[in-house]
Amino acid sequence: MPKFLTSINAISWYFLFPVIFIHFFVVAFPSILSLLLCLTDWNGFGRINYVGLENFQELFRDRVFKKAVKHNIIWTVMFLTIPVIVALIIAYLLTGIKRGQLFYRLVYFFPYILASIVNCLIWRYIFHPRHGLGGWFENQGIDFLAKSPFAMKETALYAVAWVDMWHFWGFLVIIYLTGMYQVDDSLYEAADIEGATKFQKFRYITLPMIRPIFVLSLIIIIIWSVPTFDYVYILTMGGPAYSSEVVANHLYSQAFQRMNVGYASTIGVMMFFYVGIIVGFFAILRRMGWEV
Amino acid sequence: MNKILNIFLTFILTAFFATSTFAATKVVWWMESSADTDPTVQEMMCDAFNAEQDEVELECVFKEDINDTIRPALLSGSGPDMFDTPGASYIKIYQDAGLVKSMQEYADQYGWQDKLLGWAYNSGVFDGELYSIPKNYETMIYFYNKTLFEENGWSTPNNLEEVESLAAKIKAKGMNVYAYGSAGWQPTHEHLVGNYFNTYAGPDNVYKALIGEKKWTDPEFVEAIELLRKHMVDEGYWSGDLETYYSLDWDDFNNEFATRGSAMLMIGTWGFNVTATNFGETSDDWDWNPLPILNSQAGSAPNYQLATGGTMSINAASKNADGAAKVIDWILSDKERALKVTGSLGYGAWLLPLKYTDADFDPNIDPRQKRFLTEFAEASDSGNYGYTTWTFYPNDPGVHIWKDMEVVWAGDITPLEFMEESQRLWDQARADDALVPVGKR
Numbered sequence: 001m002p003k004f005l006t007s008i009n010a011i012s013w014y015f016l017f018p019v020i021f022i023h024f025f026v027v028a029f030p031s032i033l034s035l036l037l038c039l040t041d042w043n044g045f046g047r048i049n050y051v052g053l054e055n056f057q058e059l060f061r062d063r064v065f066k067k068a069v070k071h072n073i074i075w076t077v078m079f080l081t082i083p084v085i086v087a088l089i090i091a092y093l094l095t096g097i098k099r100g101q102l103f104y105r106l107v108y109f110f111p112y113i114l115a116s117i118v119n120c121l122i123w124r125y126i127f128h129p130r131h132g133l134g135g136w137f138e139n140q141g142i143d144f145l146a147k148s149p150f151a152m153k154e155t156a157l158y159a160v161a162w163v164d165m166w167h168f169w170g171f172l173v174i175i176y177l178t179g180m181y182q183v184d185d186s187l188y189e190a191a192d193i194e195g196a197t198k199f200q201k202f203r204y205i206t207l208p209m210i211r212p213i214f215v216l217s218l219i220i221i222i223i224w225s226v227p228t229f230d231y232v233y234i235l236t237m238g239g240p241a242y243s244s245e246v247v248a249n250h251l252y253s254q255a256f257q258r259m260n261v262g263y264a265s266t267i268g269v270m271m272f273f274y275v276g277i278i279v280g281f282f283a284i285l286r287r288m289g290w291e292v
Numbered sequence: 293m294n295k296i297l298n299i300f301l302t303f304i305l306t307a308f309f310a311t312s313t314f315a316a317t318k319v320v321w322w323m324e325s326s327a328d329t330d331p332t333v334q335e336m337m338c339d340a341f342n343a344e345q346d347e348v349e350l351e352c353v354f355k356e357d358i359n360d361t362i363r364p365a366l367l368s369g370s371g372p373d374m375f376d377t378p379g380a381s382y383i384k385i386y387q388d389a390g391l392v393k394s395m396q397e398y399a400d401q402y403g404w405q406d407k408l409l410g411w412a413y414n415s416g417v418f419d420g421e422l423y424s425i426p427k428n429y430e431t432m433i434y435f436y437n438k439t440l441f442e443e444n445g446w447s448t449p450n451n452l453e454e455v456e457s458l459a460a461k462i463k464a465k466g467m468n469v470y471a472y473g474s475a476g477w478q479p480t481h482e483h484l485v486g487n488y489f490n491t492y493a494g495p496d497n498v499y500k501a502l503i504g505e506k507k508w509t510d511p512e513f514v515e516a517i518e519l520l521r522k523h524m525v526d527e528g529y530w531s532g533d534l535e536t537y538y539s540l541d542w543d544d545f546n547n548e549f550a551t552r553g554s555a556m557l558m559i560g561t562w563g564f565n566v567t568a569t570n571f572g573e574t575s576d577d578w579d580w581n582p583l584p585i586l587n588s589q590a591g592s593a594p595n596y597q598l599a600t601g602g603t604m605s606i607n608a609a610s611k612n613a614d615g616a617a618k619v620i621d622w623i624l625s626d627k628e629r630a631l632k633v634t635g636s637l638g639y640g641a642w643l644l645p646l647k648y649t650d651a652d653f654d655p656n657i658d659p660r661q662k663r664f665l666t667e668f669a670e671a672s673d674s675g676n677y678g679y680t681t682w683t684f685y686p687n688d689p690g691v692h693i694w695k696d697m698e699v700v701w702a703g704d705i706t707p708l709e710f711m712e713e714s715q716r717l718w719d720q721a722r723a724d725d726a727l728v729p730v731g732k733r
Contacts, residue, residue, distance in 0.1 A: 043726075044363065045389035124475075129539050130548075151538035153702050237478045240538055241702035242695075253695070256360065259385060259687045 031272070037265035044261040055266035065267065067242050068250045071157055075246060076225040078158075080218060083165045087172030088214075092202055094173070095180050105177070108170035116167070120234040123163045124150065153243035156236050160244050164231040172217055179210035215282075215290075222278050226271050247271060316349040317615040321374040322362060324602055325354035329641045336633045337642075341622055348615040366391040366607065373610040374619065376427065377603050380415050380728045381687050383424040386605070388725075393606040396421040398617035407624045411598050411672055412645030414731035415683065416605075425620060426600035428634075429645040431668060432487050432680070433596075434470070434558040434583060435549070435567050439576040446555075452519075452586040459529060462555045469529040471554035473540025482681045482694040483560065484520055484530075490597050490678030491583050492516035494590030498679050499733045504722060508715040509708065512589060517700060517707035519586065525701050530558075534701055546570055558583070561668075562601070564661055565638025579660055582667075596671050599680035600645070627652045639665075675733065684730055686721040689714055 004010060038055055042048045059065055090108065094101055111119060126132050127148040134145035149159035187205045196204070207214070229248040232238055238245035238253070247267060255264035323333065338352035355361045358376050365371030366386065377383055386392040399405060399422045405413050408425065416424035436448060444465070449455040459469040474480040489498050493512035500506035501513065523529045530537045531545060531554065540548070549557040550570035557563060564580075571578045582594035606616045623630070627646050634643045635654060639661055648669055653662055671677060681693050692714055700710045721727055 043385060045367065045385050045391065047388075127539075128544075129536050130544060147533070147535040148539040151535040239478065239698050240534075241698040241704055243702075253691070257687070257691045 034265045034268050035272075037262050038269045040262040040265075041260075042262045042265075043259045044255070045259075048262075051262070055263050058263065059266050059270065064242050064245060064250055065247070068238075068245045068247045071244065071246050072225060072228070074157065075161055075228060076222055078161050079165065079168070079221045079225055083169035083172055084217065084221070087169050087176055091173045091176035091180055092206060094177055105174065108173045110170065111167040112171045114167065116230040117234055119163060119167045120231060123159075123166075124148075124235060127159070150235050151240060153240045156240060156244040160231050160235050163235065164228070167231075175213055175217060176210060179213035180206055183209040219278070219282055223275055226275055316346055317612050318349045318351065319374060319612050319615040319619055320351045320353060320372040321604075321616075321619070322353050322355050322358060322365075322372040322376065324358040324376045324378070325356050326641065329637050330354045332633070332636050333642065336629075336636060337623065340629075341619060344622070348612075348618050350619055366609075369609050371607050371609065373612045373616045374604060374606055377424065377605065379600060379683055380424060380603060381685065381690060383416065383603060383605060384418060384686070384726060384728050387418045387423050391608050392423050393608045393610065393613055394421040394423060395425075395606060395617065395620075398620070402617070402621040402624075404621070404624060407646055409645040409647060409669065409672060411677065411731050412600065414729060415598075415600055416603065417729055424603035424605045425624070426602070426645050427604050428601035428641055428643050430561045430599045430601050430643070431596040432483060432558070432560055432583060432599075433580050433664070434556050435563060435578055435580045436556045437549070437552065437576050438579045440552060440555055448581050449584045451584055455584055455586065459527065467552060468532045468548070468554040469527075469556060470531070471540075471545040471549035471557045472530040472559065473537050473542075473545045475539055475544070476541030479682070479694040481697040482690070484524070484558070485517070485693050485697055486597055486679070486681045487558065487583055488516040488520040488586070489513065489681075490595055491590050492519055492586040494587070495595050495597075495676075495678035496591075496733070497589070499730065501718075502679060502684055502730045504718075508718060509711045512587075514707050514711050515587075517710055521700055521707060525703075542566075550574055550576075552576070560599070560601075561643075561664060562640040564664070565640040568638065568658065580664065591676070593671075593676055595676050595678040596668050597678040597680045598672060599683045601641070679730070684728060686718075686726045686728060688726075689717040689721055692717050 037048075039050055039052060040048045041051045041054075094104055097104065127134065127145065127150060129135065129146060129148050129151075132145070132148070134147065137144040138146060149155040183206060187209070188201055191201050191205060227248045228246055229252065232244055232246050232249050233252070236244045238249045248271070251264050251267040251271070254260045254267065321338075333354075334352055338350050341348075341350050353372065359378055359382060362371060362375045362377070366375075366389075377386070383392060395404075404422070404425070409429075412426045412429060413422070415426060416422050440446075441448070444461070446458060446461060447454070449458045462469050472480065472484075493516045497506060497510070497512055501508050501510075524537070525534055528534070531540050531548065545554075545557070546563075546566050547570065548554050549567070551574070557567065567578055582596060585591060585594060604620065606613050606620075610616060624644065624646065627648055630642070630644045630646055631648065631652055631654065634641065635657065648665060650666065653665070681690055685693065696705070696710055696713060699705050700707055705713075
């Protein structure tokens with residue numbers, strides 16, 4: 001047998017082959033196919049007709065798509081701020097707790113391990129106008145939460161984002177906490193000797209030292225915000241009146257409700273390019289020497 | 293020794309050929325799953341079929357979201373011998389793609405056209421051949437709390453003026469006019485749109501628009517949508533206000549109706565079962581009526597909208613199509629058995645569109661249910677029927693009806709703009725040859 005077939009390098013490839021094979025047929029090939037389908041008017045079953053860039057022209061006229069893109073941007077901004085700030089503060093405070101810390105970590109992380117359908121049902125029930133908080137306040141003669149925020153077009157997107165953030169922020173607490181425990185104690189001891197306040201220690205020691213983990217969390221949030229789907233689908237189906245429609249939801253509706261698979265692929269391609277740009281941006285930062 | 297070997301081989305070969313020759317043909321049927329009805333269907337249809345004959349062995353497989361499940365199976369050239377779909381618009385797509393088998397030869401052989409109601413048979417005919425048979429038929433009606441109506445001296449309404457006058461009286465009593473909500477099923481909006489099209493614009497106009505002789509932007513349709521907007525948004529007929537309507541699911545609004553939170557429930561005939569069950573736990577009595585006519589151009593007598601709730605078809609790739617046809621024929625051939633099955637399911641499922649007569653009914657049937665079955669059959673046979681969006685609309689215009697109705701209610705577009713978009717999607721569907729069959733009126 002030729003030597004190169006039994007070299008360490010070749011053996012590594014043998015082990016990788018099953019994964020690459022599965023990845024190609026399950027992920028890569030459908031993705032490539034999707035790139036081609038965006039140039040067709042396929043309905044998911046019958047004849048495939050080439051339509052050129054017609055789907056892209058339609059996409060830029062599509063008012064629901066524009067609305068959905070805007071909602072995705074709002075969604076990303078919300079997730080980059082509220083849960084990140086809260087998780088950083090809570091993680092930092094937790095580092096000061098010596099006894100019972102595990103209990104808090106468990107409580108904060110618990111919503112993250114629940115299925116999205118469970119989280120959604122809990123909050124749908126809480127905001128239910130008849131037997132949720134609104135009904136309870138009504139019985140006390142107080143007109144508060146009489147209407148579910150999921151059912152009002154002014155609040156639906158924020159209400160859904162709230163539920164998703166409630167489920168997500170515990171995950172951030174855990175990864176920030178892990179980063180904070182890796183910071184060398186001697187830095188804090190030196191700061192104590194210099195008379196630094198708790199905030200100064202956080203600002204000048206903790207935050208710079210956990211920067212790789214922090215930036216990673218931001219990348220995860222930005223990328224995960226693009227295909228966000230389940231919470232919107234379960235709680236509002238993008239309604240009322242598309243007020244909580246996000247891009248992935250629009251894609252689903254086009255592909256599986258309206259049977260416009262070609263057009264849905266065009267939406268998918270746009271999402272793919274967007275994620276590519278984000279990943280590329282961080283790759284450039286890394287090349288420039290940023291610790292990301 | 294050779295003799296023994298010969299006898300042994302002869303026995304083995306005989307046994308092999310006997311089992312190959314006489315083994316029952318296996319037919320697999322993927323059905324839409326429903327936890328409430330699956331055990332009854334398994335027992336009264338699938339097991340009963342297998343017990344009655346030994347030519348075909350039927351295996352029923354209950355699947356969640358049948359349309360999502362069947363699509364990849366059919367596309368891969370495999371899948372079951374028989375399958376359900378949510379409606380005729382899906383069959384049209386499968387037929388175009390050559391994924392569903394024409395059942396015309398079986399229909400001629402077994403005389404299915406004579407067994408089924410005319411409109412129901414026609415709903416599965418594409419390009420002159422039968423591709424699907426409705427498993428269930430339904431229409432939109434309204435239930436009302438009879439005890440409550442009698443206590444207050446209210447009469448059931450027959451026209452728009454009476455509807456609005458009654459609604460004012462109900463609201464003055466602190467109740468909601470109709471119970472309903474979309475949290476459990478967003479497309480409930482299309483039930484309401486269909487009701488207003490058929491009772492305001494009228495079935496003749498809807499028919500003309502379906503076949504392209506009228507525009508959906510004509511005034512009667514725009515006015516129907518405007519009236520629905522007024523009743524939903526300005527008047528809050530359904531569950532008090534738009535936001536509460538969006539928040540209530542099936543259990544919520546059925547419960548609200550049974551506990552006097554609302555005086556009426558405008559819903560499909562699938563509501564018979566749950567209404568009877570819920571009122572069984574109260575001291576109130578209930579009854580039902582066809583929808584009141586809201587405009588004289590919709591005719592003088594109430595109309596029943598035609599709707600099929602699910603269809604059954606044969607896979608084009610099936611190797612046991614003859615066996616599958618035998619299953620279908622067995623199902624369609626015994627009206628008494630069919631009524632027994634649907635009766636066990638509260639007439640909310642498996643109500644096959646067969647030509648029932650008074651003599652077919654169990655004497656113990658609820659008279660209100662029987663009245664529906666006979667009145668619907670008479671009305672639909674005499675041509676006094678309307679059209680539901682989920683049976684007669686192609687996919688894209690159908691989704692537009694329930695998705696974009698919310699945009700009208702939100703005030704973001706006008707009823708005219710809504711109908712203009714509807715017309716555009718219909719034009720597109722017509723150009724793509726994606727329309728579903730509408731029997732000649």
